[in-house]
Amino acid sequence: MPPVPPPGSAQPRFTTLDRAQRVRFRRAVTLMLMTLVLPGSAQLVSGRRRVGRIALWTWLVLLSGGLLTIVTAYFWHDLVFKTGFLQFLRLSLTLLAVGWAYLFVDAWRLGQPLTLQRQHRLAVVGVNGFLCFSVAGALLFGAHVVGVQRDFLITTFGDGSAADDSHGRYNVLLMGGDSGAGRWGLRPDSMTVASIDAETGKTVLISLPRNMQNFPFAEGSVMAEQFPDGFDEEGMYLNGLATWALDHAELFKGSKNPGVDATIQGVEGITGLDISYWAMVNLEGFKDLVDAVGGVELNVRQPIPVGLPHEKTFHYIEPGVRTLGGHDTLWFARAREGSDDYSRMARQKCVMSAMLQQVSPQTALANFQKIAEAGSAMVSTNVPRGEVGRFVDLALKAKGQKIATLSLVPPMINTANPDIELVHAKVAAAIAKAEGRKPEVPAGTVEAAPEPETGTTPEAPAGGADGSDESAAPPAAPTTPEAPPAVTGGSLGSLSTGYAANQSEDLGAVC
Structure with a gap:
């Protein structure tokens, strides 16, 4: 016990x-x-x-x-x-x-x-x-x-050799279209040259209207040999260069993308810039990219139609500051109903600006896999893989800086018969202003007086056109111009006065 x-x-x-x-x-x-x-x-x-x-x-x-x-x-x-x-x-x-x-x-x-x-x-x-x-x-x-x-x-990205900068800048031609896998090089819907300072990343966006005609090509290029007096092919415009080149691919021996090469030669002739690289953006892939980063915030100034009126999903993006998904962002950038090409160009610039400013490194890292999957279906480019890091650095430097824009559109430029010397001067002036220097004036020319601000008319000189005194003549009755239809969408301005996003020193302020 x-x-x-x-x-x-x-x-x-x-x-x-x-x-x-x-x-x-x-x-x-x-x-x-x-x-x-x-x-x-x-x-x-x-x-x-x-x-x-x-x-x-x-x-x-x-x-x-x-x-x-x-x-x-x-x-x-x-x-x-x-x-x-x-x-x-x-x-x-x-x-x-x-x-x-x-x-x-x-x-x-x-x-x-x-x-x-x-x-x-x-x-x-x-x-x-x-x-x-x-x-x-x-x-x-x-x-x-x-x-x-x-x-x-x-x-x-490609595996070619890196291009040198041109006068301290990289000029990248951005083209947007509906191309899909195996279809790169079809007719581009939009064309913009991003001129990027090789040191600071300061960027100037220079947009070209797709309906430009009678323009020259870069000297010594294949297209300049075919059209020594400029591109005057009947019924064809700047955005038709790609299809023309594909129909005459034998002229571009050894070229993988004759349509892109022809377009670059035209853009170089119009702007006077040397194009360093190109990128073709598939707009359907762009829609996936916007969704991958959680949407983009845009200032909608006018109801924008999404889809076609006969479609069941047809609706309008209502005015106001909106965070749009990929589908609506794509329509915001491309809608034509009740609009014009130059308004679309302005809206596309506003989308570019919003994406650059709003997609932070943290957002990109958190959604990296979705972005990569969207990007591989979105972009075809000749930027070498070895240069990707350089452009990422420049993009980070550009973030937070003001983006300057210039669009070669009416009323400044006649797209049917453009004044190429004026175009070259405007491009040079926009880049010089972005770099903080005065544009160079060619010898033998007189520097032009500053343009009047949008919405104003220059004062008439005293007397007649020949300097004679016409004070006795009765003054002309003042006329009130008709207000143009509001088709601004995402930018201040109108067709008659010009859209502010198409020519601005601070794109973010006018979008």
Whole structure:
């Protein structure tokens, strides 16, 4: 018969076996947490010194390499756009995930789970599984994201040589159209030259109307040989160069994109700029890009029709500051109903400005996979992969700066018979103003007087056109011009006075 405890004494709560079980449980959990904080340390303290040393040194080397990579990428952004480096990083993350998962399983084994009580065994399995799948899953997801970026760079950008800047600027021709996979180079719907300062990123957007005629080509180009007196093909406009070139592809020997080449030669002849690179934007892919970043905020000044009147989904984007999804943003930029081409050009510039200013690096990082998937279907370009980092740097510098715009449209430019010397002067003046310098005036010419502000008329000189005194003549009766229809959409101005977004030193202020 066991001894009876004396009166008033407490019954012991835990036996020696219970305390040993609790110690083993704490040890098992500690080994797993050590593996989380310092991979290999659990093996070192448990007697598997060789495995522990290999794991620990591998971890320290990878940690040092990761920190060095982050510092290098901060100062040299090109690193994260090198496909070779991305492939190495992808493999490294995958191997690290597998190795770390093995160390977690080994730490669980070293904790001797079979010696634990049932509830402790279940807890250890749960903790180990959570840590193992969380760490390995995060690393494998990182490897997947790196792979997505690598595939995006390979499928979107070229592998040619980098172009030099022209007078300190990169001039990139942006073309928008309905081209799809395998159909790049069809008739562009919009054409804009982004002239970017190679140092500051200060950007001037120069838009060309698709209906321009009778324009010259760059000297010495294939198109200049075919049309020495300018593009006077009957019934064809600037946006028809691509289809003309595809019909005469034999003239562009060795060219992968004769339509794009012909368009560039026309744009260079019109603007007087040397085009560094080109990018063709598939507008349907652009819709997916807007959705990928969560929409874009636009100032809608006039009801914009979405779709065609006979469609069931037809509706209007109502005036006001609206956050639009990809579908409505695309229609905001392209709607023609109750509008004109020059209003569309102004609205497209407002969309460009909004995207540049509103898509932050944090948004891009959070939605990177969606953006990459949309981008690979959205853009075809000849920008080399090695130059992507440079343009990302310039885009970051341009963010927050004022964007200047110039559109070669009426009333300034007659699109049917443009004054090319005037166009060249306007382009040079817009770039010079953006750079903070006075435009150069060619020798032998007189600098033009400043243009009157929009909505004003220059005062008539005293006397007649020949300087004679005509004070006796009765004054002409004042006339009130008819107010033009409001088709501004996203920009101040009208067809008769000109849309402010088409010619402005601060695009964001007039959109």
